[in-house]
Amino acid sequence: MRSPFAYNPRSAPLQNASTGAAVAYLGSFAIVAFLYSSPLVLAAVAAGALLAGITAGAGRAAFAGLRMGLGLALLIVVVNALVVDRGETVLLRLGEAPLLGRVDVTAEAIAAGAVIGMRAAAVMVAFAVYSACVDPDRVLRALRPYAGRSALTAALISRLVPVAAADAARLREAGRLRGPAAEPLGRGALARRLLTGSLDRAVDVAATLELRGYGLGVRYEGDSRRTSRHDMRFILAGGALAAAAIAGRLLGADVFHAYPSLEIVAEPGTLVISATAVAAGLAPWRKGARGA
Amino acid sequence: MAVAIALLMALATAGCGIGVGAEIGPVSLTVTRDYGSEPVAPAVRDGARESDTVMRVLDRNATIETRYGGGFVESIDGLSEAVRDGRRYDWFFYVNGVESPVGAADFTLHGGEAIWWDYRDWSAAPRVPAVVGAWPQPFASGYEGEEHPTWVECEGGGGACSTARDRLLSAGATIRDEGSAIPVLVGPWARLRHDPAAALLEGGPQESGVFAEFATSNRGWELVGLGEDGDSARRFDAATGLVAATRRYDGPPVWLVTGATAGAVRSAAALLDSADLRDHYAVATEGGEEVPLPLR
Numbered sequence: 139m140r141s142p143f144a145y146n147p148r149s150a151p152l153q154n155a156s157t158g159a160a161v162a163y164l165g166s167f168a169i170v171a172f173l174y175s176s177p178l179v180l181a182a183v184a185a186g187a188l189l190a191g192i193t194a195g196a197g198r199a200a201f202a203g204l205r206m207g208l209g210l211a212l213l214i215v216v217v218n219a220l221v222v223d224r225g226e227t228v229l230l231r232l233g234e235a236p237l238l239g240r241v242d243v244t245a246e247a248i249a250a251g252a253v254i255g256m257r258a259a260a261v262m263v264a265f266a267v268y269s270a271c272v273d274p275d276r277v278l279r280a281l282r283p284y285a286g287r288s289a290l291t292a293a294l295i296s297r298l299v300p301v302a303a304a305d306a307a308r309l310r311e312a313g314r315l316r317g318p319a320a321e322p323l324g325r326g327a328l329a330r331r332l333l334t335g336s337l338d339r340a341v342d343v344a345a346t347l348e349l350r351g352y353g354l355g356v357r358y359e360g361d362s363r364r365t366s367r368h369d370m371r372f373i374l375a376g377g378a379l380a381a382a383a384i385a386g387r388l389l390g391a392d393v394f395h396a397y398p399s400l401e402i403v404a405e406p407g408t409l410v411i412s413a414t415a416v417a418a419g420l421a422p423w424r425k426g427a428r429g430a
Numbered sequence: 431m432a433v434a435i436a437l438l439m440a441l442a443t444a445g446c447g448i449g450v451g452a453e454i455g456p457v458s459l460t461v462t463r464d465y466g467s468e469p470v471a472p473a474v475r476d477g478a479r480e481s482d483t484v485m486r487v488l489d490r491n492a493t494i495e496t497r498y499g500g501g502f503v504e505s506i507d508g509l510s511e512a513v514r515d516g517r518r519y520d521w522f523f524y525v526n527g528v529e530s531p532v533g534a535a536d537f538t539l540h541g542g543e544a545i546w547w548d549y550r551d552w553s554a555a556p557r558v559p560a561v562v563g564a565w566p567q568p569f570a571s572g573y574e575g576e577e578h579p580t581w582v583e584c585e586g587g588g589g590a591c592s593t594a595r596d597r598l599l600s601a602g603a604t605i606r607d608e609g610s611a612i613p614v615l616v617g618p619w620a621r622l623r624h625d626p627a628a629a630l631l632e633g634g635p636q637e638s639g640v641f642a643e644f645a646t647s648n649r650g651w652e653l654v655g656l657g658e659d660g661d662s663a664r665r666f667d668a669a670t671g672l673v674a675a676t677r678r679y680d681g682p683p684v685w686l687v688t689g690a691t692a693g694a695v696r697s698a699a700a701l702l703d704s705a706d707l708r709d710h711y712a713v714a715t716e717g718g719e720e721v722p723l724p725l726r
Binding site for chain 1: 447501538
């Protein structure tokens with residue numbers, strides 16, 4: 139079954155936008171998530187990124203990212219609650235534990251862990267939408283003028299890893315087809331066969347690259363042909379969100395302190411940034427389009 | 431069922447439970463500035479609970495701001511760490527007169543402790559390992575969570591030694607000579623200066639944390655009081671005694687009851703009470719009056 143995070147080419151504004159515009163737009167959600175600790179803003183960023191995924195037709199990827207993010211957030215909350223014993227409101231005393239020392243579970247440590255978890259979840263949703271909506275080949279092509287070798291290496295990995303996974307699946311299938319009486323195929327044998335095959339393939343790839351003149355150091359002129367009429371809206375949405383977040387941060391719109399006791403203040407600026415983050419999620423919307 | 435009950439009992443005996451836990455006794459909290467010269471908040475006595483740390487007691491009784499994940503106190507009642515005229519000011523805390531080796535959020539209380547927060551210029555002495563202002567602590571209930579006996583080391587102190595011993599006994603100290611005992615060195619400086627802990631005074635406040643030193647003159651040793659900047663501020667007369675505390679490495683705090691002459695040592699021993707030492711880093715006595723150190 140195809141991964142929900144795999145790139146899914148569609149004729150939609152976000153998928154058609156240039157790489158720079160799409161990365162700037164989705165990156166602005168991550169920027170806000172890293173700049174703010176206010177739970178309201180982080181929830182709004184996650185909601186905005188989710189909305190962006192739904193309106194771009196990548197709802198499945200966005201929800202899968204959210205599920206993974208929430209799982210990670212739960213883990214962070216539990217670990218933070220056990221490791222950090224700071225905070226005024228003690229909920230549970232678990233005594234002394236090896237390595238951890240005295241373990242006091244406090245409401246503040248749980249809240250601090252929840253904020254870190256919400257941040258991770260919001261960034262994961264934005265990244266899931268990026269993964270499903272932005273063509274990785276175009277990203278690598280855009281990177282080629284600045285880091286040609288790295289782009290080539292990343293491109294090769296993105297091709298060869300799935301090929302190796304397919305090879306492994308085929309070899310396992312072939313092993314099973316030998317019948318129940320045959321000796322089971324061990325992992326070591328499978329790994330050896332895969333390694334041999336991948337080395338053979340690497341030699342083929344190197345020969346092909348040489349024939350195509352990759353070693354000549356020809357300067358690549360960049361991918362200037364890919365711009366879209368949708369670019370401006372994504373640049374404006376992402377730029378407005380990032381600018382509002384930076385301005386709000388400078389003006390003190392992020393009032394959240396976990397320690398020594400919880401302090402959460404929703405200032406007008408906090409509400410404006412939260413609303414901006416949610417509204418920015420509508421940027422990929424196309425009239426008459428159906429979400430996936 | 432039996433296993434569950436046994437598990438619950440094991441958890442309860444291991445100090446586990448719901449909420450802040452039972453009361454373990456009162457603790458006192460003092461918040462001052464500039465080496466104890468001015469109170470920032472009224473001193474309070476608070477009932478400590480099993481889960482209490484120095485930070486939790488402070489947070490309950492003052493308005494504080496913290497940094498580094500709640501581990502470092504940035505401000506108390508609006509008085510924040512600062513750099514003024516190139517000098518650095520910060521909050522420091524002492525439990526039973528001893529500087530803590532761990533942060534306030536990690537310092538667990540056992541009941542009976544005297545907590546003292548002081549906001550001070552630390553340019554001259556980044557570390558003041560022990561102070562006298564928590565008297566009768568650390569003699570009454572020890573330091574760093576453990577009780578320790580006290581040992582009066584009489585280095586030619588004469589009658590001052592018995593005065594010191596009496597004052598310590600009436601303060602609740604257990605006088606016993608053993609390795610972990612808190613030493614109280616009583617005697618004239620000419621004798622005490624050979625003790626490795628007392629000799630820290632010769633390295634200045636940076637080494638000893640004591641804002642006083644002894645200088646030689648044609649009449650012998652003279653006590654010199656230092657200012658907050660660590661510079662000499664005043665030479666005292668030969669009858670001036672000194673009560674100070676310091677600490678060498680991780681050893682016990684060492685109290686010094688000394689002076690240039692036998693009379694000075696006697697007047698220093700007479701300072702060993704709560705009224706004269708309270709909220710001071712070290713104290714000199716001049717003409718029967720206490721002079722807090724550093725000098726202002």
